[in-house]
Amino acid sequence: MTELNEKPETPAGQHTGAVGPGPLNGSMQTFLSEVQSDLAQGMLSPRVLNDPELHQAELEHIFNKCWVFVGHVSEIPNNGDYVLRYMGEDQFIMVRDEQGEIQLLLNSCMHRGSPVCRAEKGNSSHFRCPYHGWIYKNSGDWNGAPQRAKAYRKFDGADWGLRKAPQVDTYQGLIFACLDPDAVSLREYLGDMCWYLDVLLGLNEQGMTTVGDPHRWEVPSNWKSGADNFVGDAYHVIALHQSLEEIGVLGGDVAKGVGANFHVALDGGHGLIVTHMPMPEPLGYMGFPPEVHSTFDLKGLDENQRAFLDGDHGVVGFTIFPNLSFFRSFGATEPGKPPAVFTLLRQWQPKGPENFELWNWSLEWKSAPKEFNDAAYRAGVGSFGPSGIFEQDDTVAWAGGPPTGRSVFARKTMKFNYQMGMEGMGDYAIREDWMGPGTASTTPWGEMNQRRWWQQWSDRLMAQ
Ligand code: FES
Ligand SMILES: [Fe+2]
Structure with a gap:
């Protein structure tokens, strides 16, 4: 029975290196090259929204390579606190150790x-x-293991710990992890997005905290x-x-509000939608009433960041590549009550090429009064959430993606149009006087950010 005495050839519980992101096959390379030349023309194949092979490539080349958001520091404040999280489709325990x-x-x-x-969460x-x-x-x-002395006498436990993300870091309370030990630091990965995270989440020492658990649905x-x-x-x-607008839930003129939007495109596929618009009455500075904005301490921000805050840029959304988004806006609370400003983190968790799980965290300012935070929570959940207006x-509109992406006829005959704002299409131009980093547009009537997001997506898939 040599088998019993055989020494394992690969100690440390490691695989031998045969598994991992491999080169894409030739037809996939060809397809992705087409994606890039299509993007230059403002077009995109519907196949990107439903393809098992592309999906597998995303898991390998994006979710095993990029910094992926996994939660907020306030979710695990004490040693031993844990929650279950996903990177791509792999489940991880996010835990604060001893x-x-x-x-x-x-x-x-x-x-x-x-x-x-x-358990989804706990302390252990x-x-x-x-x-x-x-x-x-x-x-x-x-x-340890049961019957260790009889069953595993020559066993070296140091080799058999749980596999873990080699890199974990935080920025403004957001926790990100990366499964690639050779990847750049989180700061470098976020790049210019740090500037915007400072002005959105870093307005005082106490910072923000999550309200309960993230809502999640398929x-x-x-x-x-x-x-x-x-x-x-x-x-x-x-x-x-x-x-x-028609049923009177949104105050004001929707088209006018949307017209106040513009884009900021950042390197790395990250991008923002920013709105230059005074908040509706009776909301004040960035939508925050005096009892809230008086708790903000802007000493750590530079002159341009303060100019951003003073400049009526209250409504902001963004995506950090690949799958974390954010939205701060104002929303209805209850009939007869004024609107309130809410802040949400949203994550698009892949579940195969045809489904995702939507995770939605409500954030609140630790320094703000309870009445403000309660109203903000109601406004946020009422706008975005499983039953958000x-x-x-x-989500109903997005459900059209997978059937179109799966359709043989669609793949043969159509490309999605991403040409808005391209040369000759309109007045969409680069804003020369933008005080922040990145490339800002003059109007919302363009798709620069989306094209750059997809460019990053295809670059990542093609990188070896
Ligand atoms: S102890 Fe056997 S599967 Fe975990
Ligand atoms: Fe929408």
């Missing part, structure tokens, strides 16, 4: 792959696999439709959300 370090541990036992953590110093009882510390280290669409919408699509509001419109 040293206070944030770890992203793959929720797969090193023995047979069973999930070692079955250890995770014990239910199958055979292997135990891991909350740092991921292997800690959407029969491809995850990229959400990222594409929030990176630059102000245009759809005048059509898809028009009914909200905007959300119901958006």
Whole structure:
């Protein structure tokens, strides 16, 4: 029985290097080259919204390579606090270990792959696999197994800890993790987006905190439709959300409001929709009443960042490549009450090429009075959430992506149009006097941000 005495050839629980992002096959390379030449013409194949091969390539070349948002620091304030999170389709335990370090541990036992953590959230110093009882510390280290003295005498536990994200970092309370040990730092990955995160989330020392758990629900669409919408699509509001004006839920003229939008495109596929518009009465500075904005301390911001804040740029949405979006706006609270400004984080979690899970975190200012935060929460959930008045419109529209992407006839005969704002189309131009980093547009009537998001997507898939 040599088998029993055989020493494993690959210690440390590591694979041998045979698995991992591999080169794309020739037909995929050809397709992606076509995507890039199409984008230069303002077009995009519907295949991108439903293709199992592309989906697998995204998991390998995007979700295993990029910095991916996994949560907010306020969700795990104490050592031992954990929540379950996803990077691509892999489930991780996001846990603050006994040293206070944030770890992203793959929720797969090193023995047979069973999930070692079955609860969505909690506090624990250890995770014990239910199958055979292997135990891991909350740092991921292997800690023991039943009958160890009889079953694993020569076993080196140091080799058999849970697999973990090699890089984890935070910026303005947002936690990101990266599965590529050789990737650039989070600061470098976010690049100019840091400037905007400072003015949106870093307005005082106390910062923001999540309100409860993220709401999450399934959407029969491809995850990229959400990222594409929030990176630059102000245009759809005048059509898809028009009914909200008609039934009197949205105060004011929707077309006028949308006309006050413009784009800011950043390197790395990140992009923002910014609105230059005074907030409706009785909302004040950036939509914050005096008792809230008096708690802001802008000392850490530079002159241009302060000019941004003073410049009526209250409504802002963005996408950080690949799948984190953000929206701060004002929304209705309840009949007869004034609107309130809400702040949301939104994530488009892929579940195969035809479905995603939408995760929606409400944020509130720790320094703000409870009445303001309660009103902001109601406004946010009422606008975006499983029953949000905007959300119901958006997700139904996005559901058209997968059937079109799957259609043989559509793939043969059509390309999506991304030409808005291109040469000769209108007055969409580069704003020369923009005080922030990135390339800003003069109007919302263009699709620069979306084209750049898709360019980044195809660059990432083609990179070896
Ligand atoms: S699968 Fe976890 S102990 Fe066996
Ligand atoms: Fe929308």
